[in-house]
Structures are given as structure tokens and as C-alpha cells.
Amino acid sequence: MTFDPRQLRIGIGHDTHRLGPHGPLRIGGVDIDFDQHLIGHSDADVLLHAVTDAILGGAAMGDIGMLFPNDDQSNLNRDSAEMLKLVTVTVRNAGFDLINIDCIVFAEQPKLAPYREQIKLNIAACLNVSSDRIGVKSKTGEQVDAVGQRLAISAQCVALLWKRS
Numbered sequence: 001m002t003f004d005p006r007q008l009r010i011g012i013g014h015d016t017h018r019l020g021p022h023g024p025l026r027i028g029g030v031d032i033d034f035d036q037h038l039i040g041h042s043d044a045d046v047l048l049h050a051v052t053d054a055i056l057g058g059a060a061m062g063d064i065g066m067l068f069p070n071d072d073q074s075n076l077n078r079d080s081a082e083m084l085k086l087v088t089v090t091v092r093n094a095g096f097d098l099i100n101i102d103c104i105v106f107a108e109q110p111k112l113a114p115y116r117e118q119i120k121l122n123i124a125a126c127l128n129v130s131s132d133r134i135g136v137k138s139k140t141g142e143q144v145d146a147v148g149q150r151l152a153i154s155a156q157c158v159a160l161l162w163k164r165s
Contacts, residue, residue, distance in 0.1 A: 013050040017040050028123055029126065042079070101134055107153045
């Protein structure tokens, strides 16, 4: 089989959610003991939403809001890991394989380094791939903008997909 770079697809995902009082905080499917939580229609897992959008974007299959609209009551408090698993199956059935993802979580607090491996393992399980294909980094907001002022958490993800012939 000859390598054809035209079969590679890149997708990017981004999400931001406001922070509210009381925890826990869910990032990457992992509940983190923290004094705030993310606010959203679903479980507001900002990282899994960015991953979902990156994978959908790489496959040119829309975005999370198209598949799971926030005005649909069936998505109220919906588990973002469930949404990511459904998207993974849909994208695979459309002929795409995930090569890897690389993610950044932007949060002033909490520090995510102690949770990084657990987050990677959880995302890998949702995607049904090995965790060495998952990159997770965290950055602060340097006390600037909504992230830096602890009003919100954002995440970005890039996904590399392979379109099977």
C-alpha cells in the first residue's frame, strides 16, 4: 500500500464554559475536587467537547452543536464521554481512523498536572485507542481574560485522521 497524504485530515476543536460555585469540576471525563464547576447544558466537559469537535471537523462532519444541540432536552446534563463515543463510532463508520489528538486546557486553577494521566487514559478509552496517541497539556491564563480571572475554562484540540480508501 502506498502512502497518500491526501488521505490525512486535520480537525480543530475549541470550547469554553463559564465557572460556577461548588464542585466537582469535570475535565476530560475526570471529576476533580475543586470549589467550582463548569456550567453548560450537558455536563459541560470543555475538554471532551473540544475533542469531539476536532474529530468531527477532521471528518468534515459538522460540530457537536449540530449533533447534540443545547436546545434539545435529551441533551440536558448529558455525559460528554457518551457523546464522544457516539461520534467516534460515527466517524469510524464513515471510513476514518484516528491517528492522534493533541489538547490544551486553559485554566488558572486547578493545576491539572496531577490528573493528566487519568485524563489521557479516559480519553483513550472513549476513542478506543492507546493513550500514547493522546496529548494533554494545561496552561494558565496568566490572570488575563476570563480564564485568568477564574471565570471560565477553555480547551483546544487538534485531531489527525486517516481516511481509509
